[in-house]
Amino acid sequence: MGRKSAKGKERRQKRREENAKMAASQGKVDAANKLDDPMAMLEPFKKFERNGLSLTIECKRVTDLDLDTIEWAFDMTKKNMQALYESCDFGWKDRDKREEMTEDKAWYLIVRDLEKKPVAFIHFRFDIEIDVEVVYCYEIQLIEGVRRKGLGKFLMQILELMAYKTEMKKVMMTTFKHNTDSVDFFRKGLKYEVDEISPDDPVFDEGYCYWILSKTIQPKKSSSHGASATEGNVTNGHCHSEGCCC
Numbered sequence: 001m002g003r004k005s006a007k008g009k010e011r012r013q014k015r016r017e018e019n020a021k022m023a024a025s026q027g028k029v030d031a032a033n034k035l036d037d038p039m040a041m042l043e044p045f046k047k048f049e050r051n052g053l054s055l056t057i058e059c060k061r062v063t064d065l066d067l068d069t070i071e072w073a074f075d076m077t078k079k080n081m082q083a084l085y086e087s088c089d090f091g092w093k094d095r096d097k098r099e100e101m102t103e104d105k106a107w108y109l110i111v112r113d114l115e116k117k118p119v120a121f122i123h124f125r126f127d128i129e130i131d132v133e134v135v136y137c138y139e140i141q142l143i144e145g146v147r148r149k150g151l152g153k154f155l156m157q158i159l160e161l162m163a164y165k166t167e168m169k170k171v172m173m174t175t176f177k178h179n180t181d182s183v184d185f186f187r188k189g190l191k192y193e194v195d196e197i198s199p200d201d202p203v204f205d206e207g208y209c210y211w212i213l214s215k216t217i218q219p220k221k222s223s224s225h226g227a228s229a230t231e232g233n234v235t236n237g238h239c240h241s242e243g244c245c246c
């Protein structure tokens with residue numbers, strides 16, 4: 001009996017700890033989602049002036065984006081991705097993608113040229129992924145004319161910095177294995193690794209057409225600042241955070 005009740009106590013204690021951990025993770029995600037502008041902490045990253053490009057970057061909730069920009073983002077995603085979706089069992093449905101891109105939880109980085117025309121975007125979310133608080137990159141899409149000039153890497157650096165500032169543990173994304181540009185970009189260019197939750201079947205490797213990739217974000221030395229932290233570890237579009245890809 002004595003032993004039995006000791007075990008029960010241990011289990012209750014473990015459950016309490018797990019619940020407390022989950023509540024802390026959810027608290028961080030909620031705090032991040034309440035920010036007015038997650039890029040307010042990253043002023044130097046609001047401009048990209050390199051390799052002949054002169055661009056501005058803003059961060060908005062999908063609910064604050066104008067309909068033209070949402071439609072542009074959907075059209076470009078469809079143009080770039082439909083064939084890739086259709087060449088595996090995912091398939092492509094306009095309605096599903098539109099719904100995913102406009103769910104209230106969606107945040108966007110929108111990149112515009114000097115005439116204010118959009119040229120690239122990231123759709124991301126602050127979320128819990130199997131008990132872990134993460135920044136999940138749902139979509140990164142650039143028009144052809146601005147590719148291979150370091151812009152994609154710069155935008156992912158912004159996500160990594162936002163993850164660091166809001167105390168998310170990872171930046172994650174899903175990519176098709178047959179999207180070689182994307183695989184080379186994330187795995188070779190940015191050193192993302194296959195995440196432990198990526199479905200894996202060593203016997204039938206061809207069974208899954210996608211990977212879930214991630215990069216762990218090293219936590220702040222002191223974690224008492226919360227999502228509103230504004231400490232100055234960013235200068236001239238470069239950050240000095242340990243976990244970032246800069």
Ligand SMILES: CC(=O)SCCNC(=O)CCNC(=O)[C@H](O)C(C)(C)COP(=O)(O)OP(=O)(O)OC[C@H]1O[C@@H](n2cnc3c(N)ncnc32)[C@H](O)[C@@H]1OP(=O)(O)O
Binds near residue numbers: 143146153175179180
């Ligand atoms: C989660 C998802 O959204 S998956 C879908 C990803 N999106 C797409 O496939 C849409 C179409 N493609 C694109 O929008 C862009 O090509 C992206 C986002 C994949 C890459 O963005 P870019 O700005 O072109 O990449 P960037 O110039 O920052 O490249 C950084 C590094 O990644 C690697 N890389 C990027 N693109 C490629 C490529 N096509 N082939 C090989 N390596 C590449 C290189 O190492 C590169 O460094 P280098 O140019 O010094 O050699």
